[in-house]
Amino acid sequence: MLIEGKNAVRQALLSENTINKIFIDKNYSSRKDEIISLASQNRVKIEYMPKVALDKMSKTNHHQGYIAEITDFKYSSVDEILELAKERNEKPFIVLLDGIVDPHNFGAIIRSCECAGVHGIIIPKDRSISVNETVIHTSTGAVSEMKIARVVNLKSAITYLQENDVWVFAAEAGGEDIYSKNLNIPLAVIIGSEGKGVKQSILNYTDGVIALPLKGKVNSLNASVACGIIIFEALRQRLK
Numbered sequence: 001m002l003i004e005g006k007n008a009v010r011q012a013l014l015s016e017n018t019i020n021k022i023f024i025d026k027n028y029s030s031r032k033d034e035i036i037s038l039a040s041q042n043r044v045k046i047e048y049m050p051k052v053a054l055d056k057m058s059k060t061n062h063h064q065g066y067i068a069e070i071t072d073f074k075y076s077s078v079d080e081i082l083e084l085a086k087e088r089n090e091k092p093f094i095v096l097l098d099g100i101v102d103p104h105n106f107g108a109i110i111r112s113c114e115c116a117g118v119h120g121i122i123i124p125k126d127r128s129i130s131v132n133e134t135v136i137h138t139s140t141g142a143v144s145e146m147k148i149a150r151v152v153n154l155k156s157a158i159t160y161l162q163e164n165d166v167w168v169f170a171a172e173a174g175g176e177d178i179y180s181k182n183l184n185i186p187l188a189v190i191i192g193s194e195g196k197g198v199k200q201s202i203l204n205y206t207d208g209v210i211a212l213p214l215k216g217k218v219n220s221l222n223a224s225v226a227c228g229i230i231i232f233e234a235l236r237q238r239l240k
Contacts (some may be wrong), residue, residue, distance in 0.1 A: 022044055022046050024048055076149050092164075094120055105224045111142040120149060121147070155205050190221070
């Protein structure tokens, strides 16, 4: 798997990702460069290449002169996400994704979650985007700092969270206003796709539904935008 872009490669070097090699624009070889320095410290092999060669290797067309080859993304478990909250002495703060298939949306959600202090993201193995090169690039390195669990059954994951005293709410139209709802609790929020939202079969397992107040004629927001608004409202309440 390839990671592209200066920020993404830098974050990979600073995290626990296993990097096999870094490919760098040969024009950067003689200058003082943080990524070159970090690679040297971590004993990661660097291969300097012409920009045209990097362009051919790139899948995003936004490599910025840096491409890292890493082992496949290492997913976490739900228990590891809960353990992280415990280590930080914080109430669990988790996002579940139901039917998100756009890698750009997923990458943006990861970035927002990392900024808001979310402990982890849970995605289903089927009918869902996985962590790939586009997701990594869109997250601008945040994927290296976020625990992501990939589960066989989202319903079972919801039940498991509830058994561990986590309240699970779906973000859907017609729910309780997030600005009047207490979100300063052990919390998991389910974000559905723009087209179908959270499936009814998933809604049946939740502790309730929360919603954003909308005044426009369009009754839905981009999934990553909606997720960002909700998790930052939860963060605001936690910081009171």
